[in-house]
Amino acid sequence: MHYESISITKPLLPKFEELEEEIKEILSTGQITNGKYVSIIESLVAEYIGVKQVVAVSSCTLGLILALQSAGLKGKIIIPSFTFSATGHSLWWNGLEPVFVDCCPNTFNIDVTKIEEQLTEDVSCILAVHIFGNPADVKELEKIAHKYNLYLLFDAAHGFGGTFDGKTLGSFGDAEVFSLSPTKLLVAGEGGLITTNNRELANKIRIARNYGDPGTYNCKNIGLNARMSEFHAILAIKSLPLVKKNIYRRQSIVQRYIKNLSNIPGISFQQINPQAESTFKDFSILIDRDKFGMDRDSLADILMSKNISSRRYFYPPLHRQDVYRKYFSQYDKLLPNTNYVSFNILNLPIYFGLT
Numbered sequence: 001m002h003y004e005s006i007s008i009t010k011p012l013l014p015k016f017e018e019l020e021e022e023i024k025e026i027l028s029t030g031q032i033t034n035g036k037y038v039s040i041i042e043s044l045v046a047e048y049i050g051v052k053q054v055v056a057v058s059s060c061t062l063g064l065i066l067a068l069q070s071a072g073l074k075g076k077i078i079i080p081s082f083t084f085s086a087t088g089h090s091l092w093w094n095g096l097e098p099v100f101v102d103c104c105p106n107t108f109n110i111d112v113t114k115i116e117e118q119l120t121e122d123v124s125c126i127l128a129v130h131i132f133g134n135p136a137d138v139k140e141l142e143k144i145a146h147k148y149n150l151y152l153l154f155d156a157a158h159g160f161g162g163t164f165d166g167k168t169l170g171s172f173g174d175a176e177v178f179s180l181s182p183t184k185l186l187v188a189g190e191g192g193l194i195t196t197n198n199r200e201l202a203n204k205i206r207i208a209r210n211y212g213d214p215g216t217y218n219c220k221n222i223g224l225n226a227r228m229s230e231f232h233a234i235l236a237i238k239s240l241p242l243v244k245k246n247i248y249r250r251q252s253i254v255q256r257y258i259k260n261l262s263n264i265p266g267i268s269f270q271q272i273n274p275q276a277e278s279t280f281k282d283f284s285i286l287i288d289r290d291k292f293g294m295d296r297d298s299l300a301d302i303l304m305s306k307n308i309s310s311r312r313y314f315y316p317p318l319h320r321q322d323v324y325r326k327y328f329s330q331y332d333k334l335l336p337n338t339n340y341v342s343f344n345i346l347n348l349p350i351y352f353g354l355t
């Protein structure tokens, strides 16, 4: 039996003809970096989100690194362990230590009720993640950050176009950082966007993405080259109008998945906060091995034998990865939901063109 192969995701991209004019222009003027298209995508996104400042960078990872650096953070940072590696790695590049907080077993986002018990004097910031595009509990996180005078950042890699209380993600906390890589909602090929209402922070990040050079060759700090190129900016500009219809299509795929899978024993779904709209960057199911009759890995093997890709996001969780092994013994007992979700989750194909 031959099965059509179904990938886990595919980017929704504009046609070449839509980019042709701009690409021809930058090739003929030679302005292929430090040009107007990066400024244009920054303004378009500021308007789309309703946020004052947008700084485009070459990846979300570098955006996180530069946001932490420019905020001048010290000590320890609260992060989930149930996330992508880059959330954690951004701390190391700034000499910061993670404090891993468990996730909620239903939403898979950081469990806001477990943050206070892990706060110490040297915690300076909460870095939360909108897991799979499901907005984190931003209002509660803002309350905690305010109460303890903590910085609040969001790794919004999955979150472009999602909303909380009717407000588009990107203006919560002190800053949010989006990814524009091909598996995410807004695609530039590679790229990131830092969004904030704090002009001073945005200006620091603008200098930091350019080696730390404010334009005088007299550097202010140890920056990076984290600039977005004009090619990537043009692709992002042409992808921006596609985001909404991509999210609608994903919502209808999710409804269909849930309708058809919900009466199978042992399958449950990520719960979306009723105040929020997810981007459904990913669609995941949790497999209860006893009720379902097989474990998550066996199901993945069977899907693969029928040419259907699936993914185990995020497995292993950060505190169980080799690179973070020194945190394992301190944190593993504090992260039962993270372990449960990570060991039983399976992400199924979801993308605009999925038949």
Ligand SMILES: *Cc1c(COP(=O)(O)O)cnc(C)c1O
Binding pocket: 058, 059, 060, 061, 062, 083, 084, 086, 087, 129, 155, 157, 158, 178, 179, 180, 181, 191, 192
């Ligand atoms: C993809 C991703 C990143 C990294 O984004 P890049 O643009 O590839 O650097 C960071 N955090 C999360 C949660 C991600 O999924």
